[in-house]
Amino acid sequence: MLNTFFAVLRRDLLLAWRGRADVLVTLAFFVIVVCLFPFGVGAEPNQLRAIAPGVLWVAALLACLLSLHRLFAQDHVDGTLEQLLLSSEPAVLWVLAKVLAFWLTTGLPVVLVAPGLALLLDLEQGALPTLALSLALGTPILALLGAVGAALTLGVRGGGMLLALLILPLFVPVLIFGAGAVEAEASGTGAAAHLLLLGGGLAGALALAPLACAAALRISTD
Amino acid sequence: MNSSQRGFRIFRFAAPQVFYPLAGRLAPWFAAAAVALTLVGLWLGFVVAPTDATQGEVYRVIFIHVPAAWMSMFIYLVMAFWSAVGLVMNTRLSFVMSQALAPTGAIFCFVALWTGALWGKPTWGAYWVWDARLTSQLLLLFLYFGFIALTRAIEDPRRADRAGAIIALVGAVNVPIIYFSVKWWNTLHQGASVSLTKAPSMATTMLAGMLVMAFAAWAYTLAVTLWRVRPMILERERHTEWVGEVLEREGGRK
Amino acid sequence: MLEIEDLACLKGDRLLFRGLALTLAAGELLRVAGPNGVGKTSLLRLVTGLALAEAGEVRWQGVAIGRDRDAFHRDLLYLGHASALNDLLTPLENLRFACAAAGDEVDEGTCMEALVRIGLADQLDLPARVLSQGQRRRVGLARLFLSSGRRLWVLDEPFTALDVRAVADLATTLSDHCRAGGMVMLTTHQDAPFAVEPRVLDIGAYAC
Numbered sequence: 001m002l003n004t005f006f007a008v009l010r011r012d013l014l015l016a017w018r019g020r021a022d023v024l025v026t027l028a029f030f031v032i033v034v035c036l037f038p039f040g041v042g043a044e045p046n047q048l049r050a051i052a053p054g055v056l057w058v059a060a061l062l063a064c065l066l067s068l069h070r071l072f073a074q075d076h077v078d079g080t081l082e083q084l085l086l087s088s089e090p091a092v093l094w095v096l097a098k099v100l101a102f103w104l105t106t107g108l109p110v111v112l113v114a115p116g117l118a119l120l121l122d123l124e125q126g127a128l129p130t131l132a133l134s135l136a137l138g139t140p141i142l143a144l145l146g147a148v149g150a151a152l153t154l155g156v157r158g159g160g161m162l163l164a165l166l167i168l169p170l171f172v173p174v175l176i177f178g179a180g181a182v183e184a185e186a187s188g189t190g191a192a193a194h195l196l197l198l199g200g201g202l203a204g205a206l207a208l209a210p211l212a213c214a215a216a217l218r219i220s221t222d
Numbered sequence: 223m224n225s226s227q228r229g230f231r232i233f234r235f236a237a238p239q240v241f242y243p244l245a246g247r248l249a250p251w252f253a254a255a256a257v258a259l260t261l262v263g264l265w266l267g268f269v270v271a272p273t274d275a276t277q278g279e280v281y282r283v284i285f286i287h288v289p290a291a292w293m294s295m296f297i298y299l300v301m302a303f304w305s306a307v308g309l310v311m312n313t314r315l316s317f318v319m320s321q322a323l324a325p326t327g328a329i330f331c332f333v334a335l336w337t338g339a340l341w342g343k344p345t346w347g348a349y350w351v352w353d354a355r356l357t358s359q360l361l362l363l364f365l366y367f368g369f370i371a372l373t374r375a376i377e378d379p380r381r382a383d384r385a386g387a388i389i390a391l392v393g394a395v396n397v398p399i400i401y402f403s404v405k406w407w408n409t410l411h412q413g414a415s416v417s418l419t420k421a422p423s424m425a426t427t428m429l430a431g432m433l434v435m436a437f438a439a440w441a442y443t444l445a446v447t448l449w450r451v452r453p454m455i456l457e458r459e460r461h462t463e464w465v466g467e468v469l470e471r472e473g474g475r476k
Numbered sequence: 477m478l479e480i481e482d483l484a485c486l487k488g489d490r491l492l493f494r495g496l497a498l499t500l501a502a503g504e505l506l507r508v509a510g511p512n513g514v515g516k517t518s519l520l521r522l523v524t525g526l527a528l529a530e531a532g533e534v535r536w537q538g539v540a541i542g543r544d545r546d547a548f549h550r551d552l553l554y555l556g557h558a559s560a561l562n563d564l565l566t567p568l569e570n571l572r573f574a575c576a577a578a579g580d581e582v583d584e585g586t587c588m589e590a591l592v593r594i595g596l597a598d599q600l601d602l603p604a605r606v607l608s609q610g611q612r613r614r615v616g617l618a619r620l621f622l623s624s625g626r627r628l629w630v631l632d633e634p635f636t637a638l639d640v641r642a643v644a645d646l647a648t649t650l651s652d653h654c655r656a657g658g659m660v661m662l663t664t665h666q667d668a669p670f671a672v673e674p675r676v677l678d679i680g681a682y683a684c
Binding site for chain 3: 003004006007008011014015018019074077078079080082083084085086087088089090094221222
Binding site: 145148149152153156157158159162165166167168169170172173176177180201208212215216219220222 | 364368372376391392396406
């Protein structure tokens with residue numbers, strides 16, 4: 001049963017490794033977006049500290065958005081997607097494998113780098129673990145929701161912009177709870193509620209998004 | 223097409239050739255109802271209803287704002303409903319309905335935002351505050367835009383139908399989540415703001431005016447949607463016999 | 477047994493064909509014929525379930541394919557226009573993935589044998605992007621050797637870009653599959669030396 005799951009996971013990780021420049025570009029994008037903010041709003045430490053959670057989260061969200069088109073585009077063009085859809089194993093499984101591989105190669109690096117970047121914005125050091133944790137819970141939700149959008153816009157003209165329009169409104173709750181968690185921790189009110197809600201959101205997205213994504217992929221080959 | 227091809231009629235479609243003329247007959251009635259109800263509603267709202275004790279005349283914008291906001295949310299739900307029906311039952315008319323509803327929903331959404339801003343300036347002193355209701359309304363407008371853009375961007379009508387249905391359902395699942403998250407965010411950041419719909423001690427005439435306007439909006443939606451559905455049905459069914467007959471009857475327009 | 481009943485195909489807003497009916501029994505090799513644009517590829521995609529029929533039904537062993545998709549897909553091998561090769565992977569990696577993705581458990585040695593048998597012994601470890609068109613096609617076709625358990629083979633232009641010897645080999649493989657009780661449905665513009673003359677379905681007869 002998990003044969004297909006692991007085959008897809010292994011292949012996508014191997015492909016990410018062979019095309020590792022793409023992964024690094026995503027990470028560099030994340031870093032640069034964060035570094036732009038001090039130039040825009042001024043380098044006053046108090047102000048930077050205040051906007052740090054939001055800035056880091058918006059940058060992570062954009063980095064995820066910009067790499068989402070990679071998720072299915074190549075497989076769609078070269079026919080691999082058709083073969084996967086003809087698999088005798090449930091589509092939900094290999095969709096999950098693809099999203100997991102995507103998260104491991106784009107979400108996880110962001111999670112690991114974010115605490116370092118937070119220091120540039122002078123974020124409270126006690127809030128750094130919360131930042132990493134909120135991103136670790138939140139970015140998989142972004143990947144799962146984004147996968148639905150990526151599947152729907154496969155092969156559509158203007159797909160990239162359309163993808164942003166489709167899924168950015170859906171990202172808002174994740175942004176609210178993710179950035180909210182860091183802010184709550186930094187201001188000393190505790191982030192437990194935010195993190196629990198993010199965890200709940202992740203569970204819901206894990207249950208529903210692969211179904212919607214598989215249905216969208218079936219439509220895309222019609 | 224000759225009669226030997228008449229055997230080809232297995233369109234799993236809730237009889238478009240029945241619905242097409244029906245929509246044409248019903249639409250004018252709903253349009254007339256919309257006009258009449260709007261006149262009554264505006265008369266109630268702007269002439270009969272008393273001036274509000276705290277807000278003065280400004281409050282009268284709610285006779286447009288509140289029905290528009292209600293309708294914009296209601297239409298999204300109806301869209302999601304038809305999308306689900308379409309995906310489950312494979313009836314093409316359902317997809318057409320949800321796509322015909324979307325522009326109207328977006329317009330009501332925009333009207334609600336616009337009137338909200340006009341009301342906000344004298345009341346809050348700013349055209350826009352990040353109030354939970356206004357913000358959710360804005361995100362709903364984006365969801366409408368996404369749906370419309372996606373269904374317009376996909377060339378193949380069948381694929382557009384199904385893709386649109388999926389995003390409408392995904393959106394419908396997310397609307398309550400968005401609403402509550404925004405509300406939560408709002409209370410954390412700003413504290414309670416003056417709520418638009420909780421006009422203190424609302425007079426009966428005010429409520430009546432709002433309800434009449436809501437029905438007017440509902441009738442308008444039906445009329446416009448039915449009119450919009452008709453050409454969409456013809457476009458999708460243009461390779462069938464009955465569409466050819468309809469086009470001939472209606473003056474041979476291509 | 478594959479049954480097609482009253483099938484109609486809509487592409488964009490054009491009805492390609494309708495009223496298409498067909499029964500394919502074990503051991504039969506069917507060639508789908510017709511000029512370009514008549515809907516040959518579309519028909520194959522309808523049969524696999526990748527595309528949705530405008531009207532009509534495809535049944536496998538008496539069950540509509542949409543009803544028990546997984547069971548149908550266990551019996552189906554489809555090789556389409558696109559080669560389903562990733563340029564960054566070697567033929568061996570591509571083939572192993574294709575088998576695993578389809579739900580077959582095939583070990584590396586067997587995959588290697590299949591690739592050697594189809595004439596790619598020297599290309600096993602090269603990335604797919606350096607292969608020629610014919611070689612790319614062969615990587616896909618190597619799956620035929622590993623899929624004798626799948627009874628229905630649906631092949632879209634399998635002979636394209638193959639040399640004469642490869643065409644003959646492929647024809648033999650297909651004939652063998654049919655002799656063993658399988659079924660093959662293919663499109664081609666080439667004559668191939670099949671052991672038994674294939675049955676021909678002319679879509680032109682159902683065109684709109």
